[in-house]
Amino acid sequence: MQPESSNHILSSFDSELDQLRIDLIQMGNLVLRAFESSVNGLLEQDIGRCNDVIADDDIIDQKEKEIDANGMAILLRYSPVATDFRAAVSTLSISRSLERIGDHAVNVARSGRKIMKHGEFPEVRLVEPLFEATRDLLNKALTAYTNSDPQLAMEVIEEDDKVDKLHNKLSKGLTTMAGSGGGDVESILHLLFISRFLERVGDLAANIGEDVVFISSAGDIRHA
Amino acid sequence: MVTTTSRPTATAEIATDTDPMNQPADTADKNREPARSHVSNNPNPVAKEEAMIEVDDVSFSYDMGKTNILRNISFNIPAGKVTALIGPSGCGKSTLLRCLNRMNDLVDTSKVTNGQIRIMGQDINAGDVDPIELRKQVGMVFQKYNPFPKSIYDNVAYGLRIQGIKNKSKLDEAVEKSLQRAALWSEVKDRLNSSALGLSGGQQQRLCIARTIAVSPRIVLMDEPCSALDPIATARIEELIAELQEEFTIVIVTHNMQQATRVSDRTAFFYLGELIEYDDTTTIFGNPSVTQTEDYVSGRFG
Numbered sequence: 001m002q003p004e005s006s007n008h009i010l011s012s013f014d015s016e017l018d019q020l021r022i023d024l025i026q027m028g029n030l031v032l033r034a035f036e037s038s039v040n041g042l043l044e045q046d047i048g049r050c051n052d053v054i055a056d057d058d059i060i061d062q063k064e065k066e067i068d069a070n071g072m073a074i075l076l077r078y079s080p081v082a083t084d085f086r087a088a089v090s091t092l093s094i095s096r097s098l099e100r101i102g103d104h105a106v107n108v109a110r111s112g113r114k115i116m117k118h119g120e121f122p123e124v125r126l127v128e129p130l131f132e133a134t135r136d137l138l139n140k141a142l143t144a145y146t147n148s149d150p151q152l153a154m155e156v157i158e159e160d161d162k163v164d165k166l167h168n169k170l171s172k173g174l175t176t177m178a179g180s181g182g183g184d185v186e187s188i189l190h191l192l193f194i195s196r197f198l199e200r201v202g203d204l205a206a207n208i209g210e211d212v213v214f215i216s217s218a219g220d221i222r223h224a
Numbered sequence: 225m226v227t228t229t230s231r232p233t234a235t236a237e238i239a240t241d242t243d244p245m246n247q248p249a250d251t252a253d254k255n256r257e258p259a260r261s262h263v264s265n266n267p268n269p270v271a272k273e274e275a276m277i278e279v280d281d282v283s284f285s286y287d288m289g290k291t292n293i294l295r296n297i298s299f300n301i302p303a304g305k306v307t308a309l310i311g312p313s314g315c316g317k318s319t320l321l322r323c324l325n326r327m328n329d330l331v332d333t334s335k336v337t338n339g340q341i342r343i344m345g346q347d348i349n350a351g352d353v354d355p356i357e358l359r360k361q362v363g364m365v366f367q368k369y370n371p372f373p374k375s376i377y378d379n380v381a382y383g384l385r386i387q388g389i390k391n392k393s394k395l396d397e398a399v400e401k402s403l404q405r406a407a408l409w410s411e412v413k414d415r416l417n418s419s420a421l422g423l424s425g426g427q428q429q430r431l432c433i434a435r436t437i438a439v440s441p442r443i444v445l446m447d448e449p450c451s452a453l454d455p456i457a458t459a460r461i462e463e464l465i466a467e468l469q470e471e472f473t474i475v476i477v478t479h480n481m482q483q484a485t486r487v488s489d490r491t492a493f494f495y496l497g498e499l500i501e502y503d504d505t506t507t508i509f510g511n512p513s514v515t516q517t518e519d520y521v522s523g524r525f526g
Binding site: 006007008009010013078079080081082083084085218 | 481482485509510511512518519521522523524525
């Protein structure tokens with residue numbers, strides 16, 4: 001947690017930093033919702049939901065551009081230092097990670113649509129444990145940012161291993177299934193892609209965790 | 225993947241450096257608060273061997289010791305580096321700067337009431353130290369450029385002539401060299417005999433720097449050297465500081481935080497006559513140990 005600190009002498013500096021933070025939290029909510037919809041669309045065989053995720057990605061992209069512009073304006077106008085500097089720079093980094101998670105939600109929705117168009121494929125249920133682990137990770141990463149909680153952020157970074165393991169297990173199972181002729185190969189292939197997209201979302205959530213730790217401690221724990 | 229213990233955070237390093245009893249905590253969150261409350265104001269000191277100037281428990285008063293403007297200041301200023309002194313008006317940073325070449329001697333009631341200032345190991349307030357000799361070693365550049373109402377040439381040659389150098393070719397050589405080192409030569413070489421007061425503000429300040437370095441001091445003190453200059457002239461002076469540091473030890477007082485981050489290697493933050501924190505400039509502006517420092521550098525004071 002950040003130590004209690006007084007306000008800036010320039011009140012506009014405070015309000016712009018606050019707004020940047022609020023915008024990022026909103027973007028995080030949009031991305032989390034898109035991610036959940038993409039996988040739930042697949043699990044519930046709901047093509048409409050998948051279409052919505054693909055269509056709504058524009059909103060996420062616009063939000064990223066807005067956050068970038070506002071973040072750069074803060075860097076230019078106020079030349080922030082110390083915690084303020086880390087908060088501004090990390091917000092830009094987190095918005096990039098979120099935008100890419102949004103793209104992966106679109107990828108999942110597109111693959112999901114293809115599986116559905118190919119007919120019944122009950123094996124989609126196999127993705128559930130990986131989906132739940134990934135969703136929890138993303139949720140925790142966003143909570144860690146919102147509450148400025150580096151300890152929770154460290155948990156996200158550690159638990160990414162769990163997502164990686166679930167992905168490995170699922171992709172092995174699907175490969176075996178494809179080899180033994182246990183299902184429609186194209187659908188198996190798309191489910192394999194989805195498994196890979198979810199694993200990437202886990203990595204990006206871990207990146208967000210690293211940014212949250214950096215904001216509060218200035219420690220660069222990437223690639224450590 | 226990343227683990228908690230693989231790389232301690234910057235604050236954790238400080239905590240363990242200063243207090244061996246302080247067990248490294250397992251998260252950044254736990255480290256932060258203890259680090260801030262236990263940390264000394266000088267967590268990353270300059271070794272005595274690297275020091276050009278040692279400020280050792282110095283207190284200073286303008287009224288014969290009734291009130292101390294500086295209280296028990298201790299830190300070492302490294303040789304061949306740029307050290308910035310920052311802090312709000314009245315914090316004592318300029319007073320300390322003026323202690324370093326005994327400019328405060330000009331005020332009758334002022335005196336160092338405690339401690340020692342040593343330059344290259346020599347106590348500069350010892351009875352046998354001549355302040356004029358000291359100031360030859362410790363030159364000063366002021367906030368408001370103050371060339372003498374003389375020609376450009378005479379301004380630079382002034383200190384050398386006082387030292388008794390009369391040989392024309394020696395003076396010519398020294399004037400050219402000093403003006404070149406002050407990055408002014410190409411602009412004034414065709415009008416060395418015109419009045420210094422005809423130069424622009426930025427040029428006058430560089431002339432003052434040329435005048436200061438002409439007598440080959442070991443240390444150059446700068447008291448807000450750019451505060452009266454436009455951004456272009458400021459950039460020229462900053463560029464000059466970077467070049468001069470190879471030859472001189474530079475101590476600069478500045479209110480411009482961005483300037484301190486650009487020009488200095490070390491930064492000392494003063495508040496109400498005390499040294500609050502002294503560390504590498506990147507640490508002071510990137511991740512200071514003391515909350516008060518962070519509040520000041522990020523504009524939260526008051």
